[in-house]
Amino acid sequence: MDAVGSDRANFKVNPLIVFRSVVLLASLVAIVALPAISEEHAFPVHSEPRVGWTVASSPPKVTIWFDGELEPAFSTITVYNSVKQQVDKGNSRVTGSDGTVLEVDLPNLAAGSYRVFWKALSKDTHITEGDFTFTITGRSSER
């Protein structure tokens, strides 16, 4: 009876060691597997207006070119003004013959700073997202 009891007591230590080993192994597998999994992530290669750019007048739309095909239902661009009001026309869409371009139309915007938020779901179901700003000086429309 006592022997069984102490066996059980000893056995309680083992799961912890097993658990640590599994965690370590899982981490190693994740690190090794990462490059293969992330290959198809869609990242922006160019945008119009460009990241951090200053433009004279309100651009008709924001366009972002990606390095991979996008899943239209879950890929979006939204544009906010400096007081965090959404200013785009809400018609964010995937375009381009190969489905790698994301764009949204803009109304005629006043001079100011704007922030573009983008989210892209690639065909391998991985989501990438980010944001950037551009500034409209409004010089061309000031009279």
Ligand SMILES: [Cu+2]
């Ligand atoms: Cu991916």
